[in-house]
Amino acid sequence: MLSVLGKSTAGSSVLKIDFDGALLAVDDLLRPEPIDTFVVPGFIDLQVNGFAGVDYNDPASSHESIAGSIQKMFTTGVTRFLATIITGSEERITGAIKNLVAAKHKFASAHMPEGEALAGLHIEGPHLSAEDGPRGAHPLEHIRPPSIAEFNRWQEVADGNIRLITLSPEWPDAPSYVSAVVRQGVVASVGHTKANSDQIKAAVDAGATMSTHLGNAAHATLHKTQNYIWDQLAEERLTASFVVDGIHIPPVFVHSAMRAKGLERSVLVTDAVMPAMCEPGPYKLGQVEVELRANGSVVLRGGERLAGSAVRMNQAVGNTVKLASISLQQAVTMATTNAARVGRIAGRQRGLVPGEKADLVRFTWDAENYSLTIVETIVAGISVYKS
């Protein structure tokens, strides 16, 4: 049995947590020594396209390089994530699925914590809006209507590891597609859409429970009171993810949208792409030429259109405290139990409670600069990073 001590973000107490692979006991110390580090559940990221120079969409990414990128992710406090595959040909999507699932199986059979950390797959596309704006950086030539037959082929190759699908409800077959994937235990999320109110409601009635990076991938100009952002904010059955990198959505939107949605229905994702954790410069995401700028934005080369983010989850938590004017505890909840609940991550939905998986993060918090520094990351009881 192992133990860690850390301050609670919920109050002034100091916690002693005993664990093996699972949390065994979580006790408030009666006479604690002063301590600087906080302890919280490990961060969960439901949208990671690539990290530290490794593109999860590339079927040729080596398993060693994938393991290396996950080790880099551990330094940001992320303990579980959904590798995210974007719009492409069926051959390319299937190739990426095959490669990631083979990597996960290999890590798991070698008892590497990277296997647990790669919790499953999020397929973002290809059933998105074809329109410029909502489509974002997804390649137009591969946008296509929902097909359950194709989903079933993906899921078979994935050995059941597809956990989340982002699609636009504007397609006529969206409701039947949503109810079919939800029946298989997969989360359906609304995103990259120009759907109207009725279409969004129909997708939610069919079982959609999430909005993908709400506020991004939208038209530059919308009707002031009738649009898909208001529809999704108002829909209480949807939990929304947000990319709080300080670039994708402006501070006033973060502040207002999280309040409209409710803090309990808000989740942080990084939407990180391969250049995250790398030096600024030109990179290639599949066939797409992108550029990581010094300000941390990732844009299509020669333009301004965003192609994912380079934010790290520890930064996203700090940014959210600042931009949404909420407490550290509230922002941490968005990156942990809220994400586990909407993403249906087993053993992580109740927080620091005995019986939950022993995924923990210890960190220090500089409240003046909203800076969160990871001290230690623990995945399923194994220390995977120490500063």
Ligand SMILES: [Zn+2]
């Ligand atoms: Zn997206």
